[in-house]
Amino acid sequence: MPLDAQLDALARIYRVLDDTFDNSTLACHRGCAACCTQNVTMTTLEGYRIITRLSQQANLREQLSAAADSSRFLPELTINDLARQCAENGPVSEKNYPDDPAPCPLLADNICTVYPVRPLACRTMVSTIDCRKSGYAQMDSYFLSAGNIFLQFTEHIDQKGLTGNLTDVLSYVCDNRKRHHYEAGAAIADVGGLLPNHPLTVLMVPPEHRQQVSPILNQLNPAIGKIG
Template sequence: MDLTAKLTILERMLDIYDRFVGEFELACEKYCAHCCTANVTMTTLEGCRIFADLETSGNLKHLETITRLSHPDRFRPRISINRMADICARGEDPPEEHLNPEASPCPVLVDNACPLYGVRPFGCRCMVSARNCGQTGFADMDPFILTVNDVFLQHLEHIDAHGYTGNFADVMQFLANSENRRLYTSGRLGPPPESLVSNQPVFVLMIPPDHRARIQPLLKEIRGIQI
């Protein structure tokens, strides 16, 4: 599958997700940036979508900002979500991850607003709350939304199975290199650099038993995407 087809599937998946989450009453609004940390992860496919938008809009300057302002202790996953699902399904323990909750803010945030909002990673898009996080200190998220978020993250990795996952800043710095973009676009990426991890297809979905029936319509929509 070529990059254009993958990007089309990504856009349609995001449309499905937006319709789903739009059915909930949420406190999220513009300039509410409590969840805009430096710990967001994404796939190389999402990074290509962001890069294309920056290139089209003439805002590639943000790449320099990302490099310059990236938090030194930002979250860097040791495994992807599909790899974690496989490990857990076998009854094994996934590797411990290091996450510094004080790694804030996101390097592109300006006056509590995101200049990349329209093409933000799914990891940003799915961080929603029923109450203002600044008042509660945490995101108040419906357990079913958490399950749906995991399923979408797993499918996003699946369509980018030959790519990488990593911190937003690390993926963007990787794609800022034209040779890396050429290799990714041609499907010729080798082992990931130290800052990123390899993606893999979905083999098992992380769906709790009490959510399996409720999530079926969403799964049908995702699997029914045609290009």
């Protein structure tokens, strides 16, 4: 899929997600940044969309350089690889997230500086209670299943790309040489901390939500290709 078509498909995924996650039931609001930490992960396609919308890339490079020294979650599996391994071998234990991570490098005064193009991990991390008071998020289990679909489709359309921590992915796409490789359809392999993306082969949706998620699949499949 050419990069322009990938970006169109990503925009569609964001639109369908925003329609699916009913804001009226959520406690999330502007200025609440309890979940805006350095543990966020994303794909190169999402990182590419962010940096091509930014006018001040020099500032971003400085922020990323500072963030690169902080401890952060480094995934060992992409979501499509995790789904495949779970389907083939049963539950897979995932790496723990670092405690007390630093704030996301894209956060300023508790406001996301890239909000319209924030990645899926941020869009799907929602709560029906105020996390700052409870210390944890509470999410409808259906939202978890729906969120997995959006994450899996996004990795699927970025199969020649990579997945990793937000700081590492943005550092990758900010590097002119690496970004040009990515634009040409050939992400550079063996980049520290980043994992190659995988196609979607099995959806990470439990049986009780299969019927409920079918409207999402009906909206995504025509634009992205029949999956699931």
